Amino acid sequence: MRFQDAAPDARAVVYAGIQADPLVARAATLLADASLEQRILARAAMNGMSTDPVVWRSMFPRLFGPSNGAGPERDRSEAILEVALAVAERGEQVRSQVRGAIVESLTELLVRRRSGIAAPGPSGATVRRERRILFDGVRAEIHPYDVTVEAPGASEAIDCKWGARGINADVLHQLDDARTHAADEDESLAASLVVFDARRSCDVRLARQTAPHERTRIVSLETLDELAR
């Protein structure tokens, strides 16, 4: 099993530009320490119709109501709302791409918090983006994995989706194939799918899928912090 940078094709070049957008990094940094309700706020506002912050403050009374006065949590809610509306104000196609890049960047940030990754040594793990995984005698997948953890005996392939609707046969097959090909080489490779949506919605989507996913870890909006463990 070997990891390899994705080919710098046209898609990769365009997407690298989106990933490098400072808005993506700012959103991911804020969401990494956010509560579930703050993450739901981000999900709603980034795909909302209104870009008036007053609307969103009223829609989330437990974040912005009088019971949640001045303080770091209120400040974080305001900052998340501001960045989410900045995403929403992009054009429809661009904001869809930016949202996807935010989920990937957030995933990378959380995974980097795992012990052993924060302070890499000679045998420490590395976290990478847009990597392909190659196996002997197996044709390489065209699409790279969004995030990989590359460590002897503890590697992981992670794909990311904005919403449960993004769960499809292709991504489930690709993740499960990687895991089984690794096992064929006596390597350990965990497969995870991060979905910035509620577990209930993911379960509905998964119930319709015949592609293998029993051994793919589904990380939903409620369990994002598990990525750091």
Place this chain on the structure above:
Amino acid sequence: METQSIVSVADAITAASAAYDALAELAEDVEDEWSYVTDLADAWRERLAEVADARGHEPAGDGVAEAVAILSAEVGAIDDPHRAIDWLSTFPQVLLVAVGENP
């Protein structure tokens, strides 16, 4: 139910149901996703019914009536069925956290 008359958690869920039903109807326009849309809406209606059964008698809380009105207006402005599918998941999450429930 008018949002001005929202007093309890059950009132809030009942008042939001019309907007959710309209959202589901719009989302059904995506024919390839019709089954998913109906299953998704049913799953969230079931969750909302659970909360109404368990905590329906409790006070809705400060700001919930306005939150339901604004949430309903927000999804009422959606005219893209693909965005409606995404909001079929988002809407109940926003409603549930407004009444102090985890989705």
